[in-house]
Amino acid sequence: MKKHFLSITLLLAVCTLQAQTLYFQDNFDSYTAGDYLCTQNNTDWTTWNNQTGGATDALISNASSFSNPNALHITGESDIVYRFANFTTGKFRIEMRFFIPPESLGAYFNCQHYFAPGIQHAFEVYFNSTGLGVLTAGDADKPFTIPVNTWFNIQIDVNLDDDLCTLLIDGTEIRTWQFSYQTHTPTGGVNQLGGIDFYSTYLGGTGGDGNYFVDNFTVWENEAGEPAKFVINPEAPIELNVNFTGEKTINLSNQGGNSLDYEIIPVYIIPEINHTSTGLQEITYCTTQGIIGVVEGNTEHYIYATGYSPEMLQGHIGKTVKQFDFGIKGIEGILSAKLCIWDMGIMGMPSQNDPIYEQTIEVSSLIDGKNSVTLNEPWLIDGRYLYIGFEMDVIEGVVGVTLDDTPVADCSYLGRLLQSHGTWKLLPETFSNGDPCNGFWDMKIYVDGTPITPWMDLNHTSGKLQADFDKDLKITFGADDIVEKCEKKAKLYFHSTDFYKEETILDVTVNFLVGIDELTVSDIKVYPNPTTGELRVTSYELPVTGIEIFDIYGRNLTPHTSYLSPHTSFDISHLPAGVYFLRIDGKSYKVIKN
Numbered sequence: 001m002k003k004h005f006l007s008i009t010l011l012l013a014v015c016t017l018q019a020q021t022l023y024f025q026d027n028f029d030s031y032t033a034g035d036y037l038c039t040q041n042n043t044d045w046t047t048w049n050n051q052t053g054g055a056t057d058a059l060i061s062n063a064s065s066f067s068n069p070n071a072l073h074i075t076g077e078s079d080i081v082y083r084f085a086n087f088t089t090g091k092f093r094i095e096m097r098f099f100i101p102p103e104s105l106g107a108y109f110n111c112q113h114y115f116a117p118g119i120q121h122a123f124e125v126y127f128n129s130t131g132l133g134v135l136t137a138g139d140a141d142k143p144f145t146i147p148v149n150t151w152f153n154i155q156i157d158v159n160l161d162d163d164l165c166t167l168l169i170d171g172t173e174i175r176t177w178q179f180s181y182q183t184h185t186p187t188g189g190v191n192q193l194g195g196i197d198f199y200s201t202y203l204g205g206t207g208g209d210g211n212y213f214v215d216n217f218t219v220w221e222n223e224a225g226e227p228a229k230f231v232i233n234p235e236a237p238i239e240l241n242v243n244f245t246g247e248k249t250i251n252l253s254n255q256g257g258n259s260l261d262y263e264i265i266p267v268y269i270i271p272e273i274n275h276t277s278t279g280l281q282e283i284t285y286c287t288t289q290g291i292i293g294v295v296e297g298n299t300e301h302y303i304y305a306t307g308y309s310p311e312m313l314q315g316h317i318g319k320t321v322k323q324f325d326f327g328i329k330g331i332e333g334i335l336s337a338k339l340c341i342w343d344m345g346i347m348g349m350p351s352q353n354d355p356i357y358e359q360t361i362e363v364s365s366l367i368d369g370k371n372s373v374t375l376n377e378p379w380l381i382d383g384r385y386l387y388i389g390f391e392m393d394v395i396e397g398v399v400g401v402t403l404d405d406t407p408v409a410d411c412s413y414l415g416r417l418l419q420s421h422g423t424w425k426l427l428p429e430t431f432s433n434g435d436p437c438n439g440f441w442d443m444k445i446y447v448d449g450t451p452i453t454p455w456m457d458l459n460h461t462s463g464k465l466q467a468d469f470d471k472d473l474k475i476t477f478g479a480d481d482i483v484e485k486c487e488k489k490a491k492l493y494f495h496s497t498d499f500y501k502e503e504t505i506l507d508v509t510v511n512f513l514v515g516i517d518e519l520t521v522s523d524i525k526v527y528p529n530p531t532t533g534e535l536r537v538t539s540y541e542l543p544v545t546g547i548e549i550f551d552i553y554g555r556n557l558t559p560h561t562s563y564l565s566p567h568t569s570f571d572i573s574h575l576p577a578g579v580y581f582l583r584i585d586g587k588s589y590k591v592i593k594n
Contacts, residue, residue: 023092023221024082028070033062037072037080048079048117048197049352056080058198066097066151066215074107074198075211082217083115083195085227085499087160088259089467092193093220094156099213102149104129106202107212110183111156112195115499116346118424120190121183125154125167126203127212134203135167135174138181144174151215163191192497226257228467230498237507238475238492243554244581244588245478246510252463252494253470262496263347263462264473265310266454267383269489270318274450275378280322283308284444305342305350305389305424306443310461313381318452320378324388327370327442333395337361339373344385346495346502350424351387361390370442381447383454384493388445455479455488456508477510487511513554524584530592533573537584548583551575 024044031040037060038045038052047056058080061073074080084092100107106128113120123137127146135142146152146169155168158179165179180191200210233251240246254260324339340355359376379386459474477488490508525538537547547568548558557575572580575593582589 021221022218024219025217027067027216028060028065028072029067031060031070033060033070035060044082046081046083048081048199061213064099064101064213066099071099071213071215072198072217073213074200076200077208078198078200080198081112081117081195082219083499084193086115086258086260086497087193087227088191089160089257091161091222092156092158094158094196094218095220096154096217097151097215098127098154099151099215100127100129100146100149101211101213102129104202104211105205105209107210108199108201108203108205109154110197110199111193112197113180113182113190113192114194114347114497116349116502117195117197119347119349120194122179122189122194123165123167123177123181124183126201128203132203133169133174136183137165137175137177138186139184140177142175144169144172146170158193160191160193227500228254228258228260228465228496228498229256230260230262230465230494230496230501230504231255232494232504232506235504235506237509239509240477241511241513241554242477242552243513243550243583244482244590245476245552245579246554247477247552248475250473250475251470252465252473254465254467256498257467259464259466260497261347261462261464262494264458265344265384265461265493265495266456266458267491267493268317268452268454268456269491270380270382270452273320273380274318274452275320275448276450277448278319278450280446280448281316282444282446283312283316302392302394303340303389304441304443305340305387306441306445307348307350308386308388308445309348310383310385313383313386314454316381316447316451317383317454319381319447319449321381321386321388321445322375322378322448323446324373324375325370325444325446326373326390328366329368331363331366331368334363334366335393335395337363337366337390337392339375339390340388341379342387342389344387344493345424347497348385350385352424355391378449383490386445389441389443453479453481455482455510456490478512482512485511485513524587524589526582526584526589526591530594531572532594533571534569535572535582535591536569537582538568546583546585550581550583552579552581 026044028037031037036053036057038047038057040060042052046052047054049056051057055077056079058075058078059073060070062069062071063073065071072080098107106126108124108126110124111122112118113122123135125133125135127133129148131145131148133144133146135144153170155171157166157168159165160179163179164176166176167174178186180189182189198214199207201207202210231253233253238248240248252262328334338361339357339359341357342350343353343356345351357377357379359373361373365371455477457476460471463471465471488510492506492508494504494506495502525536527536527538528534548556549572550556557580572593577593580591580593582591
């Protein structure tokens with residue numbers, strides 16, 4: 001029976017184990033044997049690809065159990081995840097019982113730094129059926145022994161306050177290490193508890209070949225604090241009428257007990273694409289130095305992609321992707337292929353949904369080495385992440401994807417994406433034989449067209465919020481090429497590591513009532529500009545019939561609007577320093593008050 005303890009009364013009733021409190025427990029006995037776990041409980045459990053009742057779900061079994069009558073049976077393509085709320089503080093003890101049947105090849109589990117699986121593996125633990133286990137954490141593998149043909153206890157102590165983790169088997173300590181390590185690397189990880197994953201593989205296996213039982217999964221906590229809570233205020237559509245430019249401030253706060261990361265992505269709605277060519281331009285990560293690596297196939301289906309961040313695409317918003325280049329090896333093993341584009345997911349990873357663009361690649365056109373595909377429908381760059389790559393059906397063990405040899409540390413992680421069991425993850429930095437896997441996918445895009453001038457300027461686009469901290473997001477609206485009345489639309493995507501609120505989207509509508517004309521009419525002179533107080537307006541040919549003064553928010557600050565003399569001066573010393581705009585007979589002029 002699974003239990004989730006939240007009330008003070010229940011917590012006091014189960015307090016034990018060195019003053020720790022029971023956070024979660026599931027012995028699987030309340031479920032129906034023969035049915036899938038996640039179809040019976042999709043609140044506490046999920047699958048790697050977040051699909052219940054399918055191949056990656058796992059059956060409840062009464063064939064073997066530590067506490068009668070049931071246990072969780074991991075076999076076939078089972079890939080079960082228990083997700084934590086991305087805790088960054090506190091101390092946790094995770095306990096579970098494992099049983100590896102005599103006919104099995106072994107078992108496996110891993111720990112994730114993020115609740116969205118595949119972003120960062122904290123560590124991995126492999127077992128075989130002959131009594132050998134291996135812990136992979138940081139830059140070292142630690143072998144150990146396990147009991148054979150009997151249930152054994154696994155204990156993981158995670159101390160987020162001190163960034164430490166300890167693994168124990170039947171009470172014997174195997175190793176203590178820095179928890180923020182990643183599998184195969186001691187650098188670049190986050191000190192964050194995201195999830196535990198039970199996958200069907202074993203020591204020396206390739207996936208889908210494990211067979212084991214899990215029972216009495218229990219999590220204890222001590223001073224964990226409340227989960228992070230990302231609050232956007234106001235969380236409402238942005239609708240503004242502005243003259244020339246305008247501003248909007250949104251408060252971002254963390255009202256939970258753990259820190260959180262967030263990012264903001266402005267996405268522009270571009271109703272008409274300007275296809276006027278500015279020349280085909282290559283966008284890639286680093287300077288290509290040659291092809292040095294091959295990832296050998298061990299499945300019949302490949303899904304690989306390269307991602308481009310909003311920062312990389314900032315100067316290309318409004319252009320379109322025209323061409324996609326990629327390198328492959330072993331074309332004789334390719335059965336079918338297609339180019340794909342995926343939408344953005346959460347915190348820099350692609351969406352787990354189906355591609356939003358697909359185009360068949362003729363296998364007969366492929367060559368060993370560099371290949372180019374022209375998109376039948378050029379893809380618009382609108383400010384969001386862009387993930388482009390390919391899917392291939394292949395003969396097992398034949399096809400490889402070439403890598404650029406630029407070291408991983410010098411390139412964005414977005415250049416090393418692959419999809420496994422419906423979930424995106426990063427190419428490991430070592431091959432299965434232990435050799436280093438440097439570089440990133442040898443993929444490039446080529447863009448063309450006339451870009452727009454982004455009309456939203458954010459004072460920051462990402463950050464970290466500690467518990468009970470807040471930060472203002474200041475958005476300035478306006479662009480020098482807005483010279484007449486117009487309506488602009490966009491969306492602001494807020495992504496965060498808040499377990500309960502991964503994504504929030506705000507619609508943005510800005511009506512620019514007056515455009516900017518920087519004194520381009522020769523018959524009117526506005527001076528001195530900048531000014532400390534006095535401002536003079538001289539008309540050399542036409543009489544001036546009306547002058548109005550506006551601030552950047554569009555507020556009319558003019559006490560009177562009947563300046564009829566061709567030589568007019570007035571005092572703005574009472575106004576705060578800043579940018580103001582004069583509207584003179586329907587035309588607008590920018591003035592700076594010091």
